[in-house]
Amino acid sequence: MLQIKRLVDIEEIRATQQIEEKVWKMPVIPIHQTYTASKNGGMILGAYDNDELVGYQYSFPGFKNGKAYLCSHMLGVLPTYQKGGLGEKLKAAQKEWALEMGYSLIVWTYDPLESVNAYLNLHKLKGIAASYLENHYGMMEDPLNKGIPTDRFLVEWWIRSDHIQGEQKNDEVQSYEPLIETELNKRQFPIISSEIEPIKNKKKDIILIPIPENFQQMKQQQPSLALDWRYKTRKWFQELCLNDYVAVDVKRNSKEKVSYYVFRKRNSLSLVGNEEGKL
Template sequence: MVEIRTLHTTHELQLVQKLEKTIWGMEPIPIHQTITAVKNGGLMLGAFIGDEPVGVSYSFPGYANGKSYLCSHLLGVHPDYQHKGIGRKLKEEQKEAALKLGYTMMTWTYDPLESKNAYLNLSKLGGICSTYVENCYGDMDDSLNAGLPTDRFKLEWWIDRQFIIPKCEKQFKIPWESVQEGMPKLADVDSALSGIGDCDSVYVPVPSFFQELKQKDKLLVIDWRMKTRKIFQTLFAKGFVAVALEREQTGPVHYYKLVKQELMGVEKHEN
C-alpha cells in the first residue's frame, strides 16, 4: 500500500535524494535548498511503500504581479513503480496541502511531446496551458533530454476551480503522415496552419511513445520538436489554450485539444 507523507526533516530529504538519482540519473537538489523551501511555504511529498520511498514531489512558492502561487518543480516515480497511479496520488495530495497553505494556483513545466505527462496534467488533473518556453533549461545530458532542446509547456493548475471544456463546432486537425516503419511525421507546418481559419478548436498530434521514437530516429524527433514548437507558439499567440490530451486507441499519435481562450472563461496568468 502506498502512503503519501509530507517531508520536513533532513533525514527524510536524504531519502528522496537517493530516489532522485535513480529516477533522473542526475545530482539531486541540495538539501540546504529543499529544507529552506519546505520551511517557507514549499512542499516536499514522498510516496512510500513501508519505509521505502518510491515517489517524490517537490514545490516552492512563486510570486508575480501581486499574486502568489506554488511552483511544482519536480514529480517522479521509481521506474519499478510507474504506471500504478502513484504520480496522480502525489498530485492530489499536493493539491490538498497547497489549498491548506492558501494557494489557488500551481504551475509547472513539462515536455509537450511527452503524451503520458500531457494526459495526466491536462485530461486527468484539469490543468491548462497557453505558454510555450523554448529551450527552458538549456542543454541537458540526462537520458530523457540529451540531444534535444528542452522546450516546455508551462502548465497552470487552478486548484480552487474546475473548468468545463466547451463544445466547439468549427474544428481543425493538424495533418501528419506515416513514414518508414510506420513512424509518424508532421506535414508541412505553414500549410497546416493556413487551414485553421476561424476554427474555435484545433487538434495537434504528438507521438504516442516519444522516448521510443527518440531511440529509433533522432532526426525525426527533432523534426517533431521544431514543427510543434511553431504550431503551439502560433496557436497560443492566436488566443488558443491547451485543455486536453485525447488518446487514440491505436496508432502512433495522440492529439492535444486546444480551444479559444475566451470560451474557457479564463485569463492568461502572466509571470
C-alpha cells in the first residue's frame, strides 16, 4: 500500500539520494543542503510502498519581489512506479502541506516540449506557465537533457486561488484553430508545416500551440528535428509570454501525435482569490 509522508529525519532524507541517482544518473544534491532546507521552510516528501521508498519530492523556500513562495526543485519516482499517478499524488500532498505552512504559491520548472509533464502541470494540477527561461541550466550531460538547450517553462501554482478550483472551459477552446499546422513525416514524427503569424498583432482570447507527443523519442531518432522544434517553439513561447499570455491547459491529439498548449491572457485568470497574483 502506497503512503506519502513528510521526511524529517536525516537518514530518511538520505534515502532519497538513491532515487535521485536512478532517475537522473548525475551527482546527487548534498544531504547537508536538503536537510538544512527541510528545517528552514522547505519540505521533503517520501512515497513508500510498504517500507520501500519509491518516490520523493524536494522543495525549498524562495523569495522575490516581496513575496515568499515554495520552490519545488525535484520530483523523482522509480521507473517501475512511473506512469501510475504517483507524481500527481506527491504534488497533491505537497499542496496540502504547503497550505498548512502558510504558502500561497509553489513554483517549479519543466521542459516545455515534454508533453506528459505539461499535461500534469497545467491540465491536472492547474498551474500556469507564465515565464520562459532560455537554456536555463546550460548544456547538460544527463540522458534526459544531453544534446539540446535546457529551455524551461516556470510554472506558478497559486494553491489558494479560484483558478485551480474551476473547471477548464473545453467547449470554448474547441472552437479555436491552432496558429501552427503540423503533419507527420515518414518516421511518424510531427513536423511544422506552417509558421506562426506575429503574436503581437493578435488580439485572440485563446491561442493554441502544438508540441510533439514524444519529444524524448524524437531526440533519440531525429535529433535535428528535435532541435528545430526547440528553436521554433522558443520563439513563439517567448513572444507569447512577453505579450502577457500564459499557458493554462494542454489538449492531446493522439491522431496527429501532438499536444496543444492553450494560452490565455493572464489578466483573465483569478489567481489569488479575486486578485491577480504575480511572481
